[in-house]
Amino acid sequence: MSLPPREVCAKLAASIETVIKGQSSAVRKLLAAFASGGHVLLEDYPGTGKTTLAKALARSIGATFKRVQFTPDLLPSDILGVSVYDQRDHAFHFHEGPVFTNILLADEINRASPRTQSALLEAMAEGQVSIEGQSYRLEELFFVIATQNPVEFRGTYPLPEAQMDRFALQFSLGYVAPEEEVAILSAQARRHPIDDVTPCVSLADMLGVRESVAAVRMTDELKRYVVDVVSATRSAEGVQLGASPRASLALMKAAQALALLEGREFVIPEDVQEIAVSVVAHRMVVDPQARFSGVTTASVVEEILKKVPVPV
Amino acid sequence: MSTPPLLLGAALVFWGWQTGLVFFGLAVATLLEGARAVTWRLELSRSDFNRVADLCAVLFLGGAVYLFATTGAGRTAVAGPRALTILFEWLPLLLAPLAACQAYSVEGRVPLTAFFWALRRRAERDPAAPAGAVDFAYPYLALVVLATSAANVRTPVFYAGLCALVGWALWFERSRRFRPAWWAALVVAAAALGWGGQAALHRLQTVVEERVFEYIFSLVRRDLDPFRSMTAIGQLGELKLSERVVLRVDPGPGVRVPLLLREASYDLYSSPAWFASAAGFTPIQPEADGETWTLGPPATAPRTVAISAYLPRGRGVLTLPNGAYRLDRLAAVTVSRNRLGAVKVDEGLGLVTYGVRFDPAAPLDAPPTEADTGVPAREAVVLARVAAELRLATLPPAEAVRAVERWFRRNFRYSLYRRAARRDVPPLEQFLLETRAGHCEYFATATVLLLRAAGLPARYAVGYSVQEWSWLERRWIVRQRHAHAWALAWVGGAWRDVDTTPSVWVDEETPDSLLGPVGDLWAWAQFLFARWRWSEGGDWMGPYLAWLLIPLILLLAWRLWARKRVGRGGAAVPAPAAPRQRRGDDSEFYLVERALAVAGRGRRPSEPASAWVERIHEDALRPLVRLHYRYRFDPAGLDPRERAALRAAAHAWLAEREPVARA
Numbered sequence: 001m002s003l004p005p006r007e008v009c010a011k012l013a014a015s016i017e018t019v020i021k022g023q024s025s026a027v028r029k030l031l032a033a034f035a036s037g038g039h040v041l042l043e044d045y046p047g048t049g050k051t052t053l054a055k056a057l058a059r060s061i062g063a064t065f066k067r068v069q070f071t072p073d074l075l076p077s078d079i080l081g082v083s084v085y086d087q088r089d090h091a092f093h094f095h096e097g098p099v100f101t102n103i104l105l106a107d108e109i110n111r112a113s114p115r116t117q118s119a120l121l122e123a124m125a126e127g128q129v130s131i132e133g134q135s136y137r138l139e140e141l142f143f144v145i146a147t148q149n150p151v152e153f154r155g156t157y158p159l160p161e162a163q164m165d166r167f168a169l170q171f172s173l174g175y176v177a178p179e180e181e182v183a184i185l186s187a188q189a190r191r192h193p194i195d196d197v198t199p200c201v202s203l204a205d206m207l208g209v210r211e212s213v214a215a216v217r218m219t220d221e222l223k224r225y226v227v228d229v230v231s232a233t234r235s236a237e238g239v240q241l242g243a244s245p246r247a248s249l250a251l252m253k254a255a256q257a258l259a260l261l262e263g264r265e266f267v268i269p270e271d272v273q274e275i276a277v278s279v280v281a282h283r284m285v286v287d288p289q290a291r292f293s294g295v296t297t298a299s300v301v302e303e304i305l306k307k308v309p310v311p312v
Numbered sequence: 313m314s315t316p317p318l319l320l321g322a323a324l325v326f327w328g329w330q331t332g333l334v335f336f337g338l339a340v341a342t343l344l345e346g347a348r349a350v351t352w353r354l355e356l357s358r359s360d361f362n363r364v365a366d367l368c369a370v371l372f373l374g375g376a377v378y379l380f381a382t383t384g385a386g387r388t389a390v391a392g393p394r395a396l397t398i399l400f401e402w403l404p405l406l407l408a409p410l411a412a413c414q415a416y417s418v419e420g421r422v423p424l425t426a427f428f429w430a431l432r433r434r435a436e437r438d439p440a441a442p443a444g445a446v447d448f449a450y451p452y453l454a455l456v457v458l459a460t461s462a463a464n465v466r467t468p469v470f471y472a473g474l475c476a477l478v479g480w481a482l483w484f485e486r487s488r489r490f491r492p493a494w495w496a497a498l499v500v501a502a503a504a505l506g507w508g509g510q511a512a513l514h515r516l517q518t519v520v521e522e523r524v525f526e527y528i529f530s531l532v533r534r535d536l537d538p539f540r541s542m543t544a545i546g547q548l549g550e551l552k553l554s555e556r557v558v559l560r561v562d563p564g565p566g567v568r569v570p571l572l573l574r575e576a577s578y579d580l581y582s583s584p585a586w587f588a589s590a591a592g593f594t595p596i597q598p599e600a601d602g603e604t605w606t607l608g609p610p611a612t613a614p615r616t617v618a619i620s621a622y623l624p625r626g627r628g629v630l631t632l633p634n635g636a637y638r639l640d641r642l643a644a645v646t647v648s649r650n651r652l653g654a655v656k657v658d659e660g661l662g663l664v665t666y667g668v669r670f671d672p673a674a675p676l677d678a679p680p681t682e683a684d685t686g687v688p689a690r691e692a693v694v695l696a697r698v699a700a701e702l703r704l705a706t707l708p709p710a711e712a713v714r715a716v717e718r719w720f721r722r723n724f725r726y727s728l729y730r731r732a733a734r735r736d737v738p739p740l741e742q743f744l745l746e747t748r749a750g751h752c753e754y755f756a757t758a759t760v761l762l763l764r765a766a767g768l769p770a771r772y773a774v775g776y777s778v779q780e781w782s783w784l785e786r787r788w789i790v791r792q793r794h795a796h797a798w799a800l801a802w803v804g805g806a807w808r809d810v811d812t813t814p815s816v817w818v819d820e821e822t823p824d825s826l827l828g829p830v831g832d833l834w835a836w837a838q839f840l841f842a843r844w845r846w847s848e849g850g851d852w853m854g855p856y857l858a859w860l861l862i863p864l865i866l867l868l869a870w871r872l873w874a875r876k877r878v879g880r881g882g883a884a885v886p887a888p889a890a891p892r893q894r895r896g897d898d899s900e901f902y903l904v905e906r907a908l909a910v911a912g913r914g915r916r917p918s919e920p921a922s923a924w925v926e927r928i929h930e931d932a933l934r935p936l937v938r939l940h941y942r943y944r945f946d947p948a949g950l951d952p953r954e955r956a957a958l959r960a961a962a963h964a965w966l967a968e969r970e971p972v973a974r975a
Contacts, residue, residue, distance in 0.1 A: 292421060
C-alpha cells in the first residue's frame with residue numbers, strides 16, 4: 001500500500017536532512033521541484049554541498065541515478081548515447097547514455113560547451129531524446145539536478161537562455177551557519193553520512209506524489225496573481241528579457257507542490273510568494289547597465305512581489 | 313554620452329571661449345563628442361576607472377600646486393582666492409580623462425568606486441558585492457557650466473550662452489503634449505525671469521544692507537533732535553538715501569503741492585551743525601476733547617492738511633506746515649513746543665494721524681532774536697563778499713529774498729556727490745565760489761547765512777517736501793529721501809519759507825529700482841496693519857478684507873475643482889472595471905482586517921494574510937486565517953459548519969478585541 005503523499009515528502013526530507021544540515025529551505029525547494037516534475041539548477045560556490053544534495057535525494061528514492069561531470073570536451077553523445085556498429089550481426093546497436101535514468105546529476109553544467117548543454121534541452125522539456133532520427137522515451141520519472149559555479153569563475157560557459165528556461169527552479173545553498181558547519185564536521189569525522197542513506201520511498205510513491213500535486217486545487221484568482229507577477233517581469237525597469245509563460249506554468253506547479261508539502265489541498269498566496277524568486281528569476285536577463293549598477297534578477301522579482309497586490 | 317548630441321561639446325567650446333582656453337575647449341569637445349562617431353568601445357574594468365579617477369586627482373593636485381606657486385598665494389591676500397578660481401576654471405580640463413573614459417567605455421557609466429575610497433576598500437573585501445555606477449555626463453556638463461561662470465566675464469553673453477545650453481538640454485526632455493512654440497515661449501519667459509531675478513537679487517542685497525544699517529541707526533537715534541541738526545556739509549562721496557515711506561499726507565482744498573513740512577528750525581550755525589538756542593519746550597494743554605491742541609490764534613483763511621506719521625515708541629517731533637496753529641485728532645498725552653516752532657509728542661501712539669490747520673502768513677514762531685542774524689566768523693568774509701556782489705543790503709527784504717533765490721537758481725546745480733577738495737577752505741566757501749553744486753543742506757545753510765549777511769533775520773529749517781503721489785495708496789506719500797532743508801526768512805513780520813534748492817533734486821534722488829513697487833506695497837501693508845493695530849478707522853478695513861478674501865476663495869475653489877479634472881498624459885482615464893465577484897468575498901476575516909487597519913496595524917497590499925498576522929503578532933488570528941484561506945482559495949470551499957465557525961471566530965475576535973484595536 002502506498003504512503004500518503006505528504007508522508008512521502010516528509011520521509012524524503014528527513015532522509016536528505018540527515019546528510020545536508022541547516023538547509024531545510026533548500027531541501028523544501030528541491031522537493032517542490034521534484035514533486036512538481038520540474039528540473040533544478042543549483043548555483044553556488046564549490047564545496048557548498050550541491051552534489052551531496054543531489055546524491056542524497058537519489059539515494060533516498062529507490063531510483064536509478066546517474067551522474068555526468070561536465071567538462072569542456074564533453075560531447076552530446078556522451079550524455080545521450082551512441083549507436084555502435086556490431087560486426088557480428090552487421091547492425092547498429094544503440095548504447096544508452098546517462099540520460100536514460102530517473103535522476104540525472106549534471107555536475108558543473110556550465111563547464112561544458114553550449115552544444116553539449118543543449119543536448120539536454122529536449123530531454124528536459126519533452127522527456128524524450130532524438131538520436132539519429134529516432135526518438136527514445138526517457139523514464140517516466142526523469143529529474144535533472146544541474147549544478148553550476150557562478151559565471152564569474154574561470155572556464156565556464158553561461159547557459160543559453162532557452163536552457164535556463166527549462167529549469168523549473170534555480171536556487172543556491174549558500175554557506176551554513178558556523179554551528180551547522182561544526183555539526184557537519186562532527187558527522188563526517190568517521191564516515192560520510194551519505195553512505196548510510198538508504199531508499200525510504202519507492203518510485204511508485206514518488207509518481208503518486210506527482211499525481212497528487214497535479215490534483216492540488218488553485219483558484220482562478222491565484223492563477224491570475226501568478227500571471228500578474230510573471231508578466232510584471234516583462235515590463236520591469238532594467239530587464240532585457242522577462243519571464244516566459246513557461247515560468248507562469250512552473251510557478252503554478254511549484255506552488256501546488258509547496259501546498260502539498262504543507263499537507264494542503266489548495267494553493268494559498270504564500271506558496272506563490274515563497275517560491276516565486278526561485279522559479280522566475282533565473283529565466284530573466286537584466287540589461288548590462290542595470291547589472292552594472294547592482295540590479296539582479298532576484299532583486300527585480302522581490303520588488304515585483306512587493307508591488308503587485310496579493311489576493312487575501 | 314547620455315547628453316543630447318553636441319550639447320557637451322557646445323558647453324566645452326563656450327567654456328573655452330569664456331575662460332580663454334579655446335584650444336583646450338575645442339580639443340576636449342572633439343574628444344568627447346567624437347565618441348558618437350566611432351562604433352568601437354573599450355572594455356574598461358572597475359579598476360581602470362579607478363586609475364583614471366586617480367589620474368584626475370593627481371592632475372588636480374598638480375594644478376593646485378602650480379597655481380598656488382605661480383599666483384603667489386600666501387604672499388598677498390587676493391592671490392589665494394585667485395588661484396582657487398583659476399583651479400575651478402580648469403576643472404573641466406582636469407576631469408576630462410574620466411569623462412572620456414565613460415564616453416568610450418562599454419558600460420557608459422562611471423562606477424562609484426572611482427570617486428570614493430571607502431567603496432574601493434569594500435569592493436576589495438567583497439568583489440562580488442554589487443557596485444553602484446553613475447552617469448557622469450550630466451554632472452560633467454554642470455561642472456563645465458559652473459567653471460564657465462567662474463571666468464566671471466559679467467556680460468549678457470554669458471547669460472545668453474547659459475540659457476542656450478540649458479534650453480538645448482531641456483529641448484530633448486520637453487513634454488510632447490505641447491507644441492514647441494509653447495515650450496520656446498516658456499523657456500524665454502524663464503530666461504527673462506532669471507535675468508530679472510538675478511538683477512533683483514543684487515538690488516535686494518543692497519536694500520537689505522541699507523535697511524539693516526537704518527535699523528541699527530534707529531536704535532541709536534531715538535528721534536529728531538530739535539536742539540541740533542548735523543548736516544552732511546563737507547562730507548565726501550555720495551549721500552545714501554532711503555526709499556522708506558515716513559509720512560502720508562492728505563492736503564485739504566487750496567493747499568498747493570509741493571508742500572514743505574517742517575520738523576524743527578535752528579538759529580545757530582557752527583559748521584557742520586545747526587543748533588537751536590534757548591529752545592526749551594513748554595507743554596501745551598489740549599482742548600476739552602483731549603485731541604485738539606492749539607498752538608496759536610486762528611487765522612482768517614485757514615488751510616488744512618492731514619498727516620499720518622509713525623512715532624517710534626510713541627514719541628517724536630511732529631512734521632507741520634509753516635504757520636500751523638491748531639492740531640486736530642492728535643491722540644497724545646503730552647505735547648510740547650519750543651519757540652522755534654518744533655512740536656514734540658512725548659506720550660502717544662505708534663502711529664498718529666492728525667489734522668493741521670495752518671496759515672503761512674501767520675507769525676506763530678517766536679520773532680527773530682539776535683541769534684537769527686549772526687554769521688559765523690569763518691564764513692563771514694566770503695558771505696559779505698557775495699552779499700556785496702548781489703547788493704543785497706540795498707534791497708528791501710522781499711526783494712533781497714528774491715535776488716538770493718534768483719542767484720542760486722541761475723548759478724548752482726544740485727548734486728548728491730562731493731569730490732575730494734581742499735582741506736584749508738571751508739566747505740561752504742567752496743560751495744559758494746568753486747563747486748557751485750551741492751545738496752539741500754548746502755543751499756539752505758548758504759541761503760540763511762547770505763540773508764543774515766544782508767541783515768535779514770533767517771533760520772535753518774529741516775523737514776520733508778511733499779511731492780510724490782502714490783497711485784497705490786491714493787494719497788501723497790513722503791519718503792525718507794524726501795527729507796529736505798530750507799531757509800526761513802523774516803519778511804514782513806512773518807517767517808517765510810525760502811527754498812533755494814533747484815527743483816530737480818527730487819528727480820536726482822529717484823532711484824530706478826525693480827523692487828521699488830514691491831517695497832511700496834509692503835510699506836502700505838505695514839501702514840494698514842499699523843492703522844488697524846492703533847485702532848484707527850477699523851470700519852473701513854472690512855471691504856478691503858473682503859476684496860482680499862474673494863480672490864483667495866476663488867483660487868481655493870479653482871484648485872479643488874481643477875485637481876479633479878487635470879490628468880497627465882492627455883489620455884482619458886479608463887473607467888474602473890466593475891469589481892468582479894470574488895470567491896469568499898463575504899468572509900468575516902475582512903471585518904477583522906478593517907478593524908486592525910483602523911487601529912493603524914493594517915496589512916500592506918502585497919502582504920499575504922499569514923505574514924501580516926505574523927508581523928503584527930496576532931497569533932490568535934492564525935486559525936481564523938486558515939479557515940479564511942480555505943474559504944477563499946480552496947475551490948472546494950467550506951462546508952456550512954466550517955463557514956459558521958469562520959463567522960463565529962471572527963465575531964468573537966471582534967467582540968473581544970475591538971475596543972483594543974480601536975485604542
